[in-house]
Amino acid sequence: MTFAQIHGHDHQKNILRRALAGNRLAHAYLFEGPAGIGKRLMALALVRAIFCREGTGCGSCSSCRKVDHNNHPDLLTIAAEGNSIKIEQIRALQKELAYRPLEAPRKVCLIDGAEKLGASAGNALLKTLEEPSSQALLILLTPLPENLLITIRSRCQRLPFTRLPRTEIERVLREQLSLDEAQGHILAALSEGSFERALGRDRDLYLERRRDLLKALTALSAGSVAPTFDLARSLSEEKERLPDILEIFQAFYRDLLLLQHGSGEEELVNIDLREKLHRVAAREDSASLLRKLDALAGCRRQLARNVNRQLALEVLLLRLAA
Ligand SMILES: [Zn+2]
16 A cells, blocks of 8 residues: 555645655654544555655565565554553563664554553553654554543644545545445445445445335334334344444434435435435424434444344334334
């Protein structure tokens, strides 16, 4: 991955490129922003540009290839073991950093999920940050910078990353996956600004089955308990996909709310179901839509706690049918 291959984040890219070209890289960076939007890719592009034998992040020299295959001796990665990054991991890192780099001009350490630094690990890392070496570069990545020690944050150059605009994700999805306009729009709208999410999506579920699921959902009526329970039973058998299915329901009710508040169709997720949306929006009121969205959020929380799935879905669908 080179800088040029990263979509979006032009501002961050330029800051890093300029620092690199002027030999003014900071000793430590804190890449902060939502998960899955490309912080790690940017960090790896930077590493490649620093390590590359051509000085470009060419992608074909031995250094670039080692970075891509994650076996460059001067690239160290730390991530949580279990729930946290342990002090032993930081101590091992400090030992490594005491040696000269083997092949690259400097050693680089990526600390992925830096918010998981425990208090003692964080304090140990602080020592390294307070005594910077020109032979080492630390890149901390986190979606939750507020969970880091203030002293760690202040010792790093902070680089905030924001979600990518939907139109940018849509453009790339359509290009790379040859999706049509509506498909690209739907996946991009459901990705919440993250390529990782958009590309990892179960396309059949989000593009094709979504319609059947919404058809079944809107066919339920308050008086028809049996079909409601049938649907609850069949959904309860899809344990793995259930969070995604509930997200599809959520996006549907959100679309209805947006329509009622006069938002443009560009804002909608289900643009291939405009007629259905208008029809359903006409017979719902905002208060009831908000109650349904609440019911969905409640059900997702319950399922995350491993409650009886079928029962939770029965209650949910009865609320959604009302
Ligand atoms: Zn190279």
